[in-house]
Amino acid sequence: MKRTGMLSIVFMLMCIVTNAQKEFKKSLSGISRIEIETGTSIFLKKGASNEIIIKEGCSNCGNEEEMDQEEFYEPEEDEKAKGLTAIYAGGEDNTGVGIYMEKDGEILRINDLKSFYKRKGLTIIVPNAVAIKMNCGNLGSANIQNITNELEINTTVGYIKLNNVTGPVTAHSSTGNIDAVFTSVNQTAPISISSSTGMIDVSLPSNTKASVELKSTMGSVYSNFNLIEPREDGLKAIGGHKSITGNINNGGVKIALKASIGNIYLRKK
Amino acid sequence: MNCKEIELRIFDYLEGQLSKQEVSQFEGHLTQCEACNRELKARKKLLDTLQVIPQEKPLPGHLDSFEQMLTREKHRLKKDDALKVQPLYWKRAFQIAASFLLLLLGYLYGEYRGTQLAHTQIVQLQEQSQQLKTNMTLAMLDNRSASKRIQAVNYSEEIKMPDNQVLEAIVGRLQKDDNVNVRLAAAASLSRFQENRLVKDAFISALETEENPDVQIAIIQFLVHIKDERSVTPMKKLLNQPEVPDYVKFQVNQGLDQIL
Numbered sequence: 001m002k003r004t005g006m007l008s009i010v011f012m013l014m015c016i017v018t019n020a021q022k023e024f025k026k027s028l029s030g031i032s033r034i035e036i037e038t039g040t041s042i043f044l045k046k047g048a049s050n051e052i053i054i055k056e057g058c059s060n061c062g063n064e065e066e067m068d069q070e071e072f073y074e075p076e077e078d079e080k081a082k083g084l085t086a087i088y089a090g091g092e093d094n095t096g097v098g099i100y101m102e103k104d105g106e107i108l109r110i111n112d113l114k115s116f117y118k119r120k121g122l123t124i125i126v127p128n129a130v131a132i133k134m135n136c137g138n139l140g141s142a143n144i145q146n147i148t149n150e151l152e153i154n155t156t157v158g159y160i161k162l163n164n165v166t167g168p169v170t171a172h173s174s175t176g177n178i179d180a181v182f183t184s185v186n187q188t189a190p191i192s193i194s195s196s197t198g199m200i201d202v203s204l205p206s207n208t209k210a211s212v213e214l215k216s217t218m219g220s221v222y223s224n225f226n227l228i229e230p231r232e233d234g235l236k237a238i239g240g241h242k243s244i245t246g247n248i249n250n251g252g253v254k255i256a257l258k259a260s261i262g263n264i265y266l267r268k269k
Numbered sequence: 270m271n272c273k274e275i276e277l278r279i280f281d282y283l284e285g286q287l288s289k290q291e292v293s294q295f296e297g298h299l300t301q302c303e304a305c306n307r308e309l310k311a312r313k314k315l316l317d318t319l320q321v322i323p324q325e326k327p328l329p330g331h332l333d334s335f336e337q338m339l340t341r342e343k344h345r346l347k348k349d350d351a352l353k354v355q356p357l358y359w360k361r362a363f364q365i366a367a368s369f370l371l372l373l374l375g376y377l378y379g380e381y382r383g384t385q386l387a388h389t390q391i392v393q394l395q396e397q398s399q400q401l402k403t404n405m406t407l408a409m410l411d412n413r414s415a416s417k418r419i420q421a422v423n424y425s426e427e428i429k430m431p432d433n434q435v436l437e438a439i440v441g442r443l444q445k446d447d448n449v450n451v452r453l454a455a456a457a458s459l460s461r462f463q464e465n466r467l468v469k470d471a472f473i474s475a476l477e478t479e480e481n482p483d484v485q486i487a488i489i490q491f492l493v494h495i496k497d498e499r500s501v502t503p504m505k506k507l508l509n510q511p512e513v514p515d516y517v518k519f520q521v522n523q524g525l526d527q528i529l
Contacts, residue, residue: 033413107413131414152415152448168416172449174482189416190423192450196482196514217486218516254423258453260483261516 024054024097031108034130038112039137040119041158046146047125052108054097058121058143088113116140141176150189159198167191167253173198177262181269185210190254199262202255206268209252214266215243216259223266270298275305279312402428403435410438415448422454426461433467440471449481456487463495476503482517489517493524501528 028034028050036042043058086093090113091100098118100111108130112119116139126132131150136142141158144151148166155173162169162180168189171178177198185191185208193200204210204225214221227246257264270278275298281287282295299306402424409421425431425439436459443455456475462468476488485507492500504521507513 133415150414150416154449168414170415170419170448170450172483189414190419192416192419192454194450194453194483197516217490217520254420256419256450256454258450258483260486 023056024095024099025051026095026101026108027051028108028127028130030106031103031130032106033133034108034110034126035133036110036112036124037135037137038110038119038122039116039140040112040114041121041141042134042136042143043121043123044132044134044142044144044147045123045125046128046148048127050127050129052127053125054095054099054110055123055125056097056120058123148183148186169193177201182208184208185253185255187253190256192256192258194256194258195262196259197261198259199265200257200259201265201267202257203267203269204248204255207249209249210255211245211247211251211253212266213243213245213254213256213258214264215257216262216264218261219259219263221264221266224268225266270294272298272302272305275299275302276308279309280316282309283313283316399428403431406431406435407438410442415451418442418446418448418451419454422451422458426458436462436465436467440467443471443484444475444478449483452479452481452484453487456484456491460487460491460494463491469495469497469499473497473500473503476500477506480512482514485513485517486520489520489524493527496528498528501525 034052041058047053086098088098088100090111093100093113095101098112098114100113102109102111112122116137121140126147128147128149131152132144132147133152134142134154136153136155136158138156139158140155141160142153142155143161143163144153144165145163146165150168151162151165151171153160153162153169153171155176157175158173159176160171160173160178160180162171162178162182164181164183166182166184167186169180169191171180171193173195175197176195177200178193178195179201180193181203182205184205187209191210193202199219206225212225212227214223214227221244225246225248227244227248257266275295278287278291278295282292287295299309406421406425406428409417409424412418412421422439422442425435428435431439439455439458442451443459446452446455456472459468459471472488472491476485476492479485479488489504492504504525507521508518
């Protein structure tokens with residue numbers, strides 16, 4: 001009995017230690033904005049404490065098939081690297097998890113130094129008090145949940161999924177789809193979502209006050225909102241001849257959804 | 270009798286209105302008082318003089334005309350009696366009407382002054398809000414939040430006649446902002462100024478540097494719309510770049526057909 005108890009305690013301790021190796025925490029006092037540069041997929045969600053927690057891997061983001069190709073990943077312990085430290089072209093690893101972190105006034109800059117192939121993705125937990133700017137590089141995608149502060153998200157090929165957000169949101173993906181579900185819409189600053197070839201699918205609460213601009217150069221626009229024309233002078237300049245503008249619930253903050261080829265879907269939640 | 274009583278009775282005495290007893294008392298005092306004697310003589314002289322002036326008599330016609338006038342006046346008074354209530358009523362009505370009129374005029378004047386004042390205030394406010402929007406646009410265009418920069422660009426759309434400072438600031442966003450959505454918003458905002466040289470030049474130079482297909486399309490659409498022939502060379506250059514997506518090249522080809 002005694003031995004089993006000891007063993008279980010040792011096992012628990014080991015678990016904590018290995019977890020601690022994969023996890024990075026930093027207090028965010030005095031920080032109002034986080035700027036993340038990475039090449040991997042990010043799962044970003046709201047945490048309760050006033051600190052940022054970065055964990056290796058993310059369970060519900062990225063392309064599953066690519067994620068499973070274990071051979072790309074560095075083994076936990078590389079025998080050959082013993083006595084050496086990993087150095088990166090992007091900068092110095094000052095966090096121990098292959099990330100360069102720099103505080104610039106109220107801004108915390110996070111630079112992921114590992115390549116897309118060396119990462120299984122990252123899970124980042126942040127308090128709600130900070131605004132987020134995130135660039136997921138060429139292949140990374142972004143999955144964001146329950147963040148009600150400002151979000152600025154850029155991806156190239158990866159998708160952008162925003163769940164239970166309020167804006168202000170500025171999101172762009174070159175070829176990825178963008179899905180956004182808003183729980184309410186912050187009226188202080190506009191929402192802009194654009195994708196070149198991806199689809200844009202946005203759900204808003206039916207009582208949202210907004211002035212909407214929907215434009216797909218070569219795609220179609222679908223909505224079950226009643227988009228009342230604010231006026232019909234029809235003189236809006238170029239580019240505008242294919243855009244749909246309208247107020248929902250008598251107008252409010254501006255929401256612009258723009259696509260080049262992909263369709264746009266604006267739904268009532 | 271003393272001197273005061275004598276003075277009061279002088280005229281009565283001269284006209285023979287006093288009783289015998291009063292006369293004897295009167296004359297008794299006169300023998301003793303020299304002053305009253307002098308007074309009596311002066312009064313007697315006055316009375317005598319008055320009697321010398323001949324009395325004016327009215328001409329015979331005057332009496333007739335007076336009688337006639339009297340009857341006429343009586344007749345008229347009788348007539349007026351019947352109408353007595355009427356004029357009073359009209360007068361009051363007029364007074365009330367006049368006060369209402371005065372009130373109305375006062376109200377109208379006040380209203381006029383008020384609207385005039387309000388009008389000038391509105392004009393001032395409009396000017397102020399335009400100035401405010403200009404200031405906000407310029408102040409927020411450098412904000413680190415992309416959403417705020419887009420908001421600044423949106424504000425600029427509400428400025429009727431933005432000055433070159435504002436236009437240049439938005440051109441700066443179109444050409445240099447690191448966020449695609451901000452560049453798109455800047456392109457949409459600048460699209461209003463199809464006649465502006467500064468804006469046209471900005472779009473042409475942006476076409477050479479822009480790499481995002483969405484913004485490229487927005488720029489191409491503007492240049493095609495204004496049919497600026499200077500844009501033909503940079504547009505043809507895009508056709509030869511392998512990294513430019515096919516749908517952008519499709520827009521370029523369509524645009525070139527329209528310009529040429």
